[in-house]
Amino acid sequence: MKVALGADHGGFELKEAIKAHLTEKGYEIVDFGTDSTESVDYAVFGEKVGEYVVKEGILGILCCGTGIGISLAANKVNGVRAACCSDYFSAKMTRAHNNANILALGGRVVGIGLGLELVDIFLSTEFEGGRHQRRIDQITAIENKQK
Ligand code: RB5
Numbered sequence: 033m034k035v036a037l038g039a040d041h042g043g044f045e046l047k048e049a050i051k052a053h054l055t056e057k058g059y060e061i062v063d064f065g066t067d068s069t070e071s072v073d074y075a076v077f078g079e080k081v082g083e084y085v086v087k088e089g090i091l092g093i094l095c096c097g098t099g100i101g102i103s104l105a106a107n108k109v110n111g112v113r114a115a116c117c118s119d120y121f122s123a124k125m126t127r128a129h130n131n132a133n134i135l136a137l138g139g140r141v142v143g144i145g146l147g148l149e150l151v152d153i154f155l156s157t158e159f160e161g162g163r164h165q166r167r168i169d170q171i172t173a174i175e176n177k178q179k
Pocket residue numbers: 040041042043074096097098099100101102
């Protein structure tokens with residue numbers, strides 16, 4: 033399974049830990065950077081990962097200091113449903129009910145241990161469909177009205 037990763041400087045260390053963790057588990061990682069703790073702009077990485085996730089129909093993980101800025105940027109890409117989560121239940125339910133295709137994490141909010149748990153539950157939970165698909169379709173309709 034292929035997973036796209038991206039981060040700014042505030043999420044760099046968590047992104048690197050996620051990359052090592054998922055590589056060890058056999059995932060194919062496409063890493064859009066950043067590659068150091070030098071200050072960069074999170075919107076750049078949110079957009080790149082968002083575009084790739086939609087184009088490839090895969091899941092992505094984004095990290096910044098809070099997870100918020102990078103998720104806001106990614107959510108501007110049509111077809112992205114990025115959810116910023118810092119608890120296990122939300123990371124699971126955003127796959128099950130929202131069919132989120134990107135998990136955003138705050139490197140300054142969650143530690144590496146919790147961050148990896150959130151990634152694991154996000155990647156292993158399937159969208160339940162059914163009544164939830166209707167709601168996703170409504171989100172898509174809002175998006176299409178903006179075009
Ligand atoms: C960078 O200092 C920080 O603002 C960024 O990583 C993120 O937290 C924004 O939402």
